Amino acid sequence: MNAHSVKRSTSDPTDARVAASPLAQARAARTQRQIVFQRLRANRLALVGAGIVLSLVVMAVVAPVISPHDPVEMVLADQFLPPSRSHPFGTDEFGRDILTRIFYGARISLRVGVVAVGIAGVVGSLVGLCAGYFGKWVDLISQQIIDVMLAFPGLLLALAIIAVLGSSLTNVMIAVGIGSVPSYARLMRGQVLSLKQKEYVEAARAMGAGHWRILSRHILPNAVSPIIVLASLGIASSILSAAALSFIGLGAQPPTPEWGAMLAAGRDYLRDEWWIATFPGIAIALTVFGFNVLGDGLRDALDPKGLE
Amino acid sequence: MTECDERRDATQWGALLSAPLNRRRLMRFAAGAAVAGSAMSMLAACGGDSDEPSSSGGQKTGGPSGSASATPSSGASGSSGSAGDKSTPKPGGRLIIGRSGDSDSLDPQHTIAGISWQVFQHIYDPLIGKTLDLEYEGVLAESWEISEDGKEITFKIRKGIKFHDGTDLTPEAVAFSFNRLIDPATNAPAAAWVTPLQKAEAIDDSTVTMTLSEAFSPFLGNISSAYFGILSPAAVEKYGADFGQHPVGTGPYKFKEWVAGQTITLERNPDYKNFRSIAENKGPAYFDEIVFRNIPEEQTQIASFETGEINMLLTVPPHQVKKLESNPDVQLLPTETATNIYFLEFHTLKPEGEYGFVVKPPFDDLRVRQAVAYAINADEIIKAVLDGRATRNYGPMPTGNYGYNPEIKQYGYDYDPEKAKQLLEEAGWKASGNGPRQKDGQPLQVVLWTSNATTNQRICQVIQNQLNQVGFDVQIEAMEVATLLARLGTPDDTSHFDFMSWGWTEPDLLYMMTDSDSGVGLYRSEEYRKYVTEARRVNDLDERAKLYFEAMKVMLKDVPIVPLWTQNVVVGVRKEIKGIKLDAQGYPIYHDGYFES
Numbered sequence: 070m071n072a073h074s075v076k077r078s079t080s081d082p083t084d085a086r087v088a089a090s091p092l093a094q095a096r097a098a099r100t101q102r103q104i105v106f107q108r109l110r111a112n113r114l115a116l117v118g119a120g121i122v123l124s125l126v127v128m129a130v131v132a133p134v135i136s137p138h139d140p141v142e143m144v145l146a147d148q149f150l151p152p153s154r155s156h157p158f159g160t161d162e163f164g165r166d167i168l169t170r171i172f173y174g175a176r177i178s179l180r181v182g183v184v185a186v187g188i189a190g191v192v193g194s195l196v197g198l199c200a201g202y203f204g205k206w207v208d209l210i211s212q213q214i215i216d217v218m219l220a221f222p223g224l225l226l227a228l229a230i231i232a233v234l235g236s237s238l239t240n241v242m243i244a245v246g247i248g249s250v251p252s253y254a255r256l257m258r259g260q261v262l263s264l265k266q267k268e269y270v271e272a273a274r275a276m277g278a279g280h281w282r283i284l285s286r287h288i289l290p291n292a293v294s295p296i297i298v299l300a301s302l303g304i305a306s307s308i309l310s311a312a313a314l315s316f317i318g319l320g321a322q323p324p325t326p327e328w329g330a331m332l333a334a335g336r337d338y339l340r341d342e343w344w345i346a347t348f349p350g351i352a353i354a355l356t357v358f359g360f361n362v363l364g365d366g367l368r369d370a371l372d373p374k375g376l377e
Numbered sequence: 378m379t380e381c382d383e384r385r386d387a388t389q390w391g392a393l394l395s396a397p398l399n400r401r402r403l404m405r406f407a408a409g410a411a412v413a414g415s416a417m418s419m420l421a422a423c424g425g426d427s428d429e430p431s432s433s434g435g436q437k438t439g440g441p442s443g444s445a446s447a448t449p450s451s452g453a454s455g456s457s458g459s460a461g462d463k464s465t466p467k468p469g470g471r472l473i474i475g476r477s478g479d480s481d482s483l484d485p486q487h488t489i490a491g492i493s494w495q496v497f498q499h500i501y502d503p504l505i506g507k508t509l510d511l512e513y514e515g516v517l518a519e520s521w522e523i524s525e526d527g528k529e530i531t532f533k534i535r536k537g538i539k540f541h542d543g544t545d546l547t548p549e550a551v552a553f554s555f556n557r558l559i560d561p562a563t564n565a566p567a568a569a570w571v572t573p574l575q576k577a578e579a580i581d582d583s584t585v586t587m588t589l590s591e592a593f594s595p596f597l598g599n600i601s602s603a604y605f606g607i608l609s610p611a612a613v614e615k616y617g618a619d620f621g622q623h624p625v626g627t628g629p630y631k632f633k634e635w636v637a638g639q640t641i642t643l644e645r646n647p648d649y650k651n652f653r654s655i656a657e658n659k660g661p662a663y664f665d666e667i668v669f670r671n672i673p674e675e676q677t678q679i680a681s682f683e684t685g686e687i688n689m690l691l692t693v694p695p696h697q698v699k700k701l702e703s704n705p706d707v708q709l710l711p712t713e714t715a716t717n718i719y720f721l722e723f724h725t726l727k728p729e730g731e732y733g734f735v736v737k738p739p740f741d742d743l744r745v746r747q748a749v750a751y752a753i754n755a756d757e758i759i760k761a762v763l764d765g766r767a768t769r770n771y772g773p774m775p776t777g778n779y780g781y782n783p784e785i786k787q788y789g790y791d792y793d794p795e796k797a798k799q800l801l802e803e804a805g806w807k808a809s810g811n812g813p814r815q816k817d818g819q820p821l822q823v824v825l826w827t828s829n830a831t832t833n834q835r836i837c838q839v840i841q842n843q844l845n846q847v848g849f850d851v852q853i854e855a856m857e858v859a860t861l862l863a864r865l866g867t868p869d870d871t872s873h874f875d876f877m878s879w880g881w882t883e884p885d886l887l888y889m890m891t892d893s894d895s896g897v898g899l900y901r902s903e904e905y906r907k908y909v910t911e912a913r914r915v916n917d918l919d920e921r922a923k924l925y926f927e928a929m930k931v932m933l934k935d936v937p938i939v940p941l942w943t944q945n946v947v948v949g950v951r952k953e954i955k956g957i958k959l960d961a962q963g964y965p966i967y968h969d970g971y972f973e974s
Contacts, residue, residue, distance in 0.1 A: 163835075163838065323853055
């Protein structure tokens with residue numbers, strides 16, 4: 070009890086200080102944010118990336134509204150139609166409109182990208198945060214595990230996980246997510262290691278702030294921007310990995326309009342009905358490109374140099 | 378014939394992916410098959426093919442093939458190509474055959490994989506073969522005699538034939554081959570096709586006697602394939618367990634080299650004498666070498682075929698046929714009948730007693746099975762996925778088998794989605810919005826298994842779509858054939874039905890397919906079995922056909938399977954190769970084949 074009260078009393082001043090500093094921080098943040106946006110705006114490529122990502126989101130949202138066709142329903146009489154006005158990207162081997170399937174595929178790809186990165190980001194950050202902050206055995210054990218995971222290429226790891234869980238889109242998201250946990254954990258740990266030496270962290274600790282407070286208010290906010298950059302780049306690679314897994318039949322199962330699966334199905338017709346594989350391929354390429362340049366732009370924009 | 382089928386299956390299916398299935402299945406029914414036998418005569422339908430492959434013998438001769446099988450084949454395009462007719466065959470050249478996988482063993486007593494048979498049919502000759510009219514003729518045997526009671530068969534062996542290793546073909550070698558085959562230690566899958574065989578004995582320097590435990594009409598038919606080819610005892614002794622990698626027989630080609638996973642090369646046996654009538658060429662084969670090259674990717678296969686990197690493609694993927702037809706450099710040899718049957722089989726549990734039929738829910742309700750049968754538009758699939766290269770078949774008997782009767786259609790199920798919906802409704806599966814039908818809050822979810830062969834997957838996707846339209850929620854699980862076969866019928870098998878095919882040239886297929894441990898193999902209706910068992914004892918063909926027709930009627934009433942179609946193979950041969958023809962069942966006859974220069 071006593072200790073408690075002591076703690077509480079000491080924490081009050083801290084709060085006061087912190088309360089003061091957020092104001093300053095907010096001001097700084099605002100200008101920082103402005104700088105970031107300025108930088109982003111100046112980066113044409115990043116804008117293109119943002120445009121692609123945005124249109125992807127729009128496609129995913131409005132897919133059912135704008136397409137007159139069904140993504141799944143087969144119209145066997147219409148199979149192998151080349152691109153035309155009614156089917157701008159042609160139809161596939163089952164007479165399904167490829168453009169429609171690509172629109173619906175955008176939903177799947179976005180979901181896969183976001184969920185996989187979400188899993189990787191949250192789990193990886195938590196592991197990295199704890200490892201970096203607490204050090205000692207927590208660090209030792211978690212880093213050993215991370216090392217083992219890093220020894221496998223991400224896709225291989227994902228393959229192994231799917232082999233255990235079975236093939237489905239959900240499992241692909243989980244597998245790709247877990248497969249990229251190590252990089253987030255490593256990055257976060259490095260951030261935390263350097264941040265926890267900072268004077269303001271020591272000051273907070275000196276003022277009696279608890280672990281949770283220090284982690285959540287002092288370290289995490291400052292460590293998060295590289296994670297955001299990694300995540301934006303990670304979405305691209307997750308979409309690619311998921312498409313690759315679907316391509317080899319481990320991901321989305323028919324008739325799901327997943328781009329990788331569409332690409333795989335179209336492969337057999339590449340010589341003649343080129344449109345079946347080409348357009349999903351372009352969709353994957355564009356999406357990955359979009360997220361990548363956006364991520365690059367974010368990285369440059371969030372570069373701490375010149376922000377302070 | 379059985380063998381024939383196998384080969385055939387192998388050939389076509391190899392491409393289609395189902396090859397493994399077949400093998401497995403074949404193995405399963407092997408035992409049954411053997412019995413079936415009477416077949417030989419029946420073979421008629423299948424006849425040609427099997428032979429030829431094994432003997433490899435004949436030259437093109439349009440002649441012979443002309444009769445049986447040829448007709449269909451030439452019809453199509455090119456076989457005529459064999460055109461060779463006009464030019465004079467001459468030796469030389471190397472025939473490169475593209476196919477999708479590698480052989481497992483070239484010891485015919487260690488495999489029944491069609492993909493291996495494709496190769497060793499050139500290495501081994503059997504005792505007897507079949508003519509194009511499906512009569513038996515001696516190959517390594519000059520003549521044979523069957524005892525009154527049918528339990529003893531005496532073969533007179535030809536003299537002056539040598540194995541590839543230089544040793545002589547003797548009656549001892551023949552007896553050795555058969556005794557090795559039936560020796561349990563050999564564990565030969567093909568032994569199941571001659572189960573009544575007790576022993577083979579060399580009586581004198583030209584005679585072998587085989588003793589059977591009972592009269593067994595399919596015997597001659599079964600042993601007329603390369604699976605029952607005669608092996609060199611010296612080589613078997615020399616190589617032991619590695620004989621499958623160093624095969625030695627008396628056939629038209631000798632084994633030369635096997636680069637695992639890539640190629641198998643055979644070279645001409647210069648001393649070969651052809652005793653079969655299916656080929657005009659009575660001497661050694663014309664090709665210097667035959668190379669089997671593995672090309673797993675369909676697109677690569679087609680590209681290599683079009684550029685001439687390979688001279689022959691054993692199975693042209695159905696949707697590529699049209700494009701190749703317009704290519705002046707290639708000839709396509711299509712068939713119009715075949716000895717396979719493709720179907721959906723509902724997953725069945727082992728009945729308690731000898732007879733019975735226990736299907737896993739929700740297909741335990743006959744109306745739900747019938748709904749599936751009515752909901753599938755097989756004609757549409759044949760057209761859209763198989764490019765029309767299949768014959769709609771309403772019953773389980775392949776179109777190329779004796780006993781096939783198109784009349785079965787009136788007992789079969791034709792596309793009628795309304796009826797399907799109505800049956801599901803009656804069975805208590807009520808429509809619910811846009812989702813699948815429900816009963817007691819459970820959705821009508823079913824898992825369809827298939828091998829991961831491209832064509833099979835495509836077919837299953839259409840089936841999925843068609844079934845979903847009447848209210849099913851079908852999930853497809855595609856896997857390696859070997860996995861599929863291994864998982865079928867295991868206790869944790871989560872599936873409800875699968876897309877499957879069986880092939881056999883003998884109508885006894887109807888017995889064999891209901892005599893394994895999974896799917897339709899566990900369909901043990903007493904009435905059905907009564908008919909198919911009786912059919913094995915009857916020698917009169919018409920009588921037998923009637924029994925099979927009755928059996929099919931019973932099967933169609935119970936719906937353990939939904940018969941779909943019999944698929945017709947298209948073999949591709951480049952124009953520079955002349956003389957190769959197909960027999961009636963789609964197996965190439967190589968012995969008259971040559972390079973036109």
